[in-house]
Amino acid sequence: MTTAFLTTDTSKPATPLRLVRADDWQSGLSKDQLAWAEKVEFEGEANTCVLLPGEGGGLALAGVADGAVTVWSLATAAITLPKGAYRLEDLGAADAQTVALGWTLAQYRFDRYLTEKPEGGRVLVLPEGTDAATVAKEAEAVCLARDLVNTPTEDMGPAHLQDVAEALAEEFGGTCSTIVGEDLLDENFPAIHAVGRAAGMGREPRLIDLQWGDKGPKVTLVGKGVCFDTGGLDLKPAAGMLLMKKDMGGAAHVLALARLIMSMDTKVQLRVLIPAVENAVDGNAFRPGDVLSTRKGISVEVGNTDAEGRLVLCDALALACEDKPDLLVDFATLTGAARVALGPDLPATYANNETLWAAIDRAASTLTDPVWRMPLWAPYDETLRSDVADMSNISDGGGFAGSITAALYLQRFVEEGTPWVHLDVFAWVPKPKPGRPKGGDAQAVRAMHTAMKDFLSLDG
Structure with missing residues (x-):
């Protein structure tokens, strides 16, 4: 899909496309073109574009903020300009590669359930030297995450996530194993089993374990795979369930990052762990007040069944640390x-780890793939206390610092000295933005790939 929007073939006819600033967009334009721009009220502002008349198909202009080229500089143009081919004008290969990604992602459409599929869009002709293959691989990774999050739970349950992981392993020469249902108890993943056991036949809880690569540092990705979250017996209201198909967004993110790592042949020993469950309601559902065992041996009192994501993640994080990874990354909604x-x-x-954070911060800023650092504030850890177990799965802090205490819960299951980053993502665009249609999205996947290479001192 992504390659349909990009080409390096400069021999075919294409309309010139120029990036302009608000303070000098008129440069080099004819009187007729200036008059046309005035008529349609184009002033070179960011996220605006115009097709001006002229010989050979005219000239397209796209405004950029303060002249700064970012991944989203052509995102509006990619869905606003008339369909056809456009040739970048006066832009080097590096900048062309940057804007090409946004051009591609802007034209993403989730059309799986549409009877009439959207027609083909706009094609960007890239200048010589542009690494179009890398753009395509990045776009494919992001679009994979979007597709997975957008798919309703009926077609994206635990078994479907397993199918996706197995297909990735087969495509890139990796392996994928899965522990399903009651076997989770035999293999000492009691928390994963407890959360997912009420979902019923065909949608049993499972731990998906994808592995790829046999050289380089060990990188382990853990993704929350709660394919639907009713809240359990602490049932969510109806409005709270409307987007719960996206509660496997963490799993979507690690599968997208895994695709990017493998497609780019990044020199690591990759492991992807996904605890995949549905938090359902049935007679055998886990209850508030239950005390659950975990793989690490820490007993956990269930203060709320709607805080289930940390319960499945803690077993997976404990397993991840047994392998002593050089980098541990988890994504979770x-x-x-x-x-x-x-x-x-x-x-x-x-x-x-401060070195790890510095690498993430650099990558997020450079790639326009933002993150925001939050503190692992140790004094809040005591709010996870329980009178009957080693800890609770929720804080007794009166609702304060909920994201921090969730991270502190997870930190209890990460071995000291293991470089670890936890990303609490939304995985959803509630209102469309340039390059990001409403719906599922990948956040910080590109940044984490770059940061990983930086932190581990990998080439390429």
């Missing part, structure tokens, strides 16, 4: 508190 604090755009990001 974990808390509403993160959204209250930072809104939908900024993943709440927790890192236990």
Whole structure:
């Protein structure tokens, strides 16, 4: 899909496309073109574009903020300009590669359930030297996450996530194993089993384990795979369930990042762990007040069955640390508190290693793939106390610092000395933005790939 919007073939006819600033967009335009621009009220502002008349198909202009080229500089043009081919004018290969990604992602459409599929869109002709293959691989990773999050739970349950992981392993020469249902108890994943056991036949809980690569540092990705979250016996209201198909967004993110790592042949030993469950309601559902065992041996009192994501993640994090990874990354749609604090755009990001955080911060800024660091504030850890177990799965802090206490819960299951980052993502665009249609999205996947290479001193 992504390659349909890009080409390096400069021999075919294409309309010139120029990036302009608000203070000098008129440069080089004819009187007729200036008159046309005035008529349609084009002033070179960011996220605006216009097709001006002229010989050979005219000239397209796209405004950029303060002249700064970012991944989203052509996102509006990609869905606003008339369909056809456009040739970048006066733009180097590096900048062309940057804007090409946004051009491609802007034309993403989730059309799986549409009877009439959208027609083909706009094609961007890239200048010589542009690494179009890398753009395509990045776009494919992001679109994979979007597709997975957008798919309703009926077609994206635990078994479907397993199918996606197995297909990725087969495509890139990796392996994928899965522990399903009652076997989770035999293999010591009691928390994953407890959360998912009420879902019923065909949708049993499972732990998906994808592995790829046999050289380089060990990188383990853990993704929350709660394919639907009713809240369990602490049932969510109807409005609270409307987007719960996206509660496997963490799993979607690690599968997208895994695709990017493997397609780019990044020199690591990759492991992807996804605890995949549905938090359903049935007679055998786990209850508030239950005390659950975990793989690490820490007993957990269930203060609320709607805080289930951390329960499945803790077993997977414990397994991940047994392999002593050089880098441990988890993605999870974990808390509403993160959204209250930072809104939908900024993943709440927790890192236990300053060098790792510095690499993430650099990558996020450079790639326009933002994150926001939150503190692992140790004094709040005591709010996870329980009178009957080693800890509770919720804080007794009166609702304060919900994202922080969730991260502190997870930190209890990460071995000291393991470089670890936890990203509490929304995985959803509630209102469309340039390059980001309403619906599922990948957040910080590109940044984490670059940061990983930086932190581990990998080439390429």
